[in-house]
Amino acid sequence: MAAVALTIFAVAYVLIASEKIGRTKVALGGAALMLLFHITDAEAAFFSEDSGIDWNVIFLLLGMMVIVSVLRQTGVFEYVAIWAAKRARGRPYRLMVMLVVITAAASALLDNVTTVLLIAPVTFLVCERLGLKVAPYLIAEVMASNIGGTATLVGDPPNIIIASRGDLSFNDFLVHLAPLVVGLMVVFCLLCRLLFRSAFTYDPGRVAAVMALEEREAITDRRLLFQGLAVLAVVVAAFVLHPVLHYEPSVVALLGAGLLVAATKVTTEQALEEVEWPTLVFFAGLFVMVGGLVETGVIGGVSKAAADATEGRLGLATMLLLWASAGLSAIVDNIPYVATMSPIVADLVRQNGGNDQAQVLWWALALGADLGGNATAIGASANVVVLGIAARNGHPISFWQFTKYGLVVTLITVALATPYLWLRYL
Incomplete structure (x- = not known):
């Protein structure tokens, strides 16, 4: 069964990469085959925490998409777009740096998926105003969200899994990972200048028109704006206070x-019209396919072999874990990968004494999974969401268009994380 599961996943991955068939169709087809051949079953696919659909991710996305849909009706995204364009004085590179820094900072407090849901509408509007290609800005933002989200417990979904397994606090992530993330963001901003240089076209006429705009006039419904921002603020606070409140982010998003919807004049139909249903279905299918690999022991076998190869050598285990996690997270979504790998890392930490130095293995797993998620279009949840939004708005980003930039960014950021882990902990 392992061979069959691996074949189904490999074929599905090739089809998604080739874009010959819509990725949602491929994910659903792959999931159906996993169920048809009894590689997984309904119990595992729909209810298992280890090999089933991660409903926390699905409902987190759904809740935040509804909130964004309501906020869009107030004109606030147009306001922020004009504000950003005017502060950057229409300079494309300066605008990109501003947007990626905002995205990275927001991703450290929110989760990265929520952040890209909020920043994407602004990006479409500002690029339209300035006559810029939107794809490079969206790609840069989603990569910044994955890097920035690495810094905190709530910033990236894999970090929540790691914190639970490793008994790590919000402050642990800040102390151990935030300093590196700040350095990585500086490097990433410089990389953007090189990677996306062809997109930095300056149109004086469009810039002059934007500079003449008054951003306050973009707000069409002030009361709804205040209501939406108040709810969003409560949701953000609940995300940050997760270690205290113990409400899952998905529950918070749905409650918000x-x-x-209940407290405003927005109808249910209006609230749901911006929901990216194909993206949610794609995630469900992808989770079932990866669950098939988990059920047949493919992912666990690969991870266990890597753990056995280190033979108790902490330095080797750390480096192997970092790079193997980056590589595997580029192929499968980093959420199910971390869920599979975390019990093995917990064993490795115990085998190496369970002291503060052995905790480096958790940081290696987090950095590898979070930064490796930038490598391909399906490596992280935020990537999939942004590609879905781009396609819906008539600016599709292909698998390879994303991946050709993602591989470069991943290699450089993981390479920089290597000496950081070695010099600080080993």
């Missing part, structure tokens, strides 16, 4: 969405 429900409160916003």
Whole structure:
């Protein structure tokens, strides 16, 4: 069965990469085959925490999409777009740096998927105003969200899994990973200048028109804006206070969405019209396919072999874990990968004494999974969401268009993380 599961996943991955067939169709077809051949079953696919659909991710996305849909009706995204364009004085590279820094900072407090849901509408509007290609800006932002989200417990979904397994706090992530993330963001901003240089076209006429705009006039419904921002602020606070409140981010997002729809004049139809249903279905299918690999022991076998190869050598284990996690997270979504790998890392930490130095293995797993998620279009949840939004708005980003930049960014950021881990902990 392992061979069959691996074949189904490999074929599906090739089809997604080739874009010959829509990725949602491929994911659903792959999931159906996993169920048809009894590689997985309904119990595992729909209810298992280890090999089933991660409903926390699905409902987190749904809740935040509803909140974004309501906020869009207030004109706030147009306001922020004009504000950003005017502060950057229409300079494309300066605008990109501003947007990626905002994205990275927001991703450290929110989760990275929520951040890209909020920043993407702004990006479409500002690029349209300035006559810029939107794809490079979206790609840069999603990569910044994955890098920035690495810094905190709530910034990237894999970090929540790691914190639970490793008994790590919000402050642990800040102390151990935030300093590196700040350095990586400086490097990434410089990389953007090189990677996306062909997109930095300056149109004096469009810039002059934008500079003459008054951003306050973009707000069309102030009351709804205040209501939406108040709910969003409560949702963000609940995300940050997760270690205290113990409400899952998905629950917080759904409660926020429900409160916003119930307390405002927005109809249910209006609230749901911006939901990226194909993206949610794609995630469900992808989780079932990866679950098939988990059920047949493919992912666990690869991870266990890597752990056995280190033979108790902490330095070797750390480096192997970092780079193997980056490589595997580029192929499968980093959420199910971390869920599979975390019990093995917990064993490795115990085998190496369970002291503060052995905790480096958790940081290696987090950095490898989070930064490796930038490598391909399906490596991280935020990537999939942004590609879905881009396609819906008539600016599709191909698998390879994303991946050709993602591989470069991943190699450089993981390479920089290597000496950081070695010099600080080993």
